[in-house]
Amino acid sequence: MATVTSAESEGTGATGSGRSGMFGALGVRHYPALLASGWLWNMCRWASGFLGAYVVNQLTGSARLVQLTGVSLWAPLLLGGVAGGMVSDRFDRRRTVVTQFLVLIPLAVLMGVAELTVGIRLWMLYPFLVLVGVGWVFDMTSRRAIVYDLVGPRRLDNAMALESLSSASGLAIGTLVGGTAIQAVGVGAAYLSMAGLATVAMLCFLRVPRVARTTAASTESPVRAMLAGFRLLRTERVLVSVLGVTAAVNFFYFSFSPLVQVVATDFGVGPFLTGLLAAMLGIGMMCGSATIARTQPRRRGRVYVLGASTAMVVLAGFALSPWYLGSIGFLLVSATGMGLFGATQGTLTMVSVPPELRGRALGLLGMAIGTLPLGMLALGELAERIGAREAIVASVACGAVVLVVSLLLRPEVLRQTA
DSSP states (O other), rough: OEEOOOOHHTGGGGSTTTTTTGGGGGSSTTTHHHHHHHHHHHHHHHHHHHHHHHHHHHHHHOHHHHHHHEEEHHHHHHHHHHHHHHHHHSSSSHHHHHHHHHHHHHHHHHHHHHHTTTTOOOOHHHHHHHHHHHHHHHHHHHHHHHHHHHHOOOGGHHHHHHHHHHHHHHHHHHHHHHHHHHHHHHHHHHHHHHHHHHHHHHHHHHHHHHESSSOOOSSSSSHHHHHHHHHHHHOHHHHHHHHHHHHHHHHHGGGGGHHHHHHHHHHHHHHHHOOOOOHHHHHHHHHHHHHHHHHSSSHHHHHHHHHHHHHHHHHHHHOOOOOOHHHHHHHHHHHHHHHHHHHHHHHHHHSSSSSHHHHHHHHHHHHHTTTHHHOOOOOOOOHHOOOHHHHHHHHHHHHHHHHHHHHHOGGGGGOOOO
């Protein structure tokens, strides 16, 4: 297969490098196919999380076991983030992304068939979610590095904002479609639909040729490469500052997401309205991500922190609201702040280190995001004892304190500009 360089990929004319504005990166040749593939894959990933949490809530009604679905999905980031970064720096990134598709698609088919024949059991759900999470580790570290190689530094902010937008819209559509599919045709058909989406995502990705790296592939041994990744924590102050905020947000904020199922149960709504409530997290993040893609703010570090702070404060309103529509509104506003945070996170990570270390930096970012399953475990235990709503409020209150302390110790991210 032919290999293209970033410069060759930009094309000319109406669809070439002259395009600017919110969708400027779409003018880079092959980037639209890469973005579409990521969008469909994000729909599958979020749908798998929603389906898992829904089935467990229906089978057990336990907040602890519902939270364990999120732990299963996100734990691979904590345990394998640096390994994913090492694979991105060392091996063929395109082949890595395709491989995870070839594993995920048959597994989703098996889950659908199992539900339609004998019924899904708890012991099936958790390993499936772990494997989806493993695929996400390798997809995230390899795909984002491909984005940089494809669009180059000039369009990186815009491209990463669009990537965040695709993730957020994938969350919104994945959860909404998941809830609709469950209500209309059942859980088994929903898993089969997810397999179909993943197949289309793979076909879109296969349209992207192998892109020439902006840096040479690493030739270090795997052990040395992983140790070198950890050594970045001693030498790259800006990266540490970015990761500190990321870890706090994921431990104390994002850990609530499976509990949306439990909060929706309090309102007595069905699968569709449960999916609609969960979709607010994605819709709000879409709004925040679209804002970054359109404005491309210069003080990206401050936007990153402001978005995280807003999200934490407003989420308490979601948890305390006694009305379904009130919870929808609070979650929408909270998630908009999280969209500002998410759309700047990848860019801040990649520009904080030398080009040859981007894969490892993204691996460390994956590990910082991987604090999420630990937060889910803690929040699940707390929710089991004091209730889901009260546990969410306690979590974001602690998170706000930890965020302030992190920035007092490592304020470098606040000074990061475009």
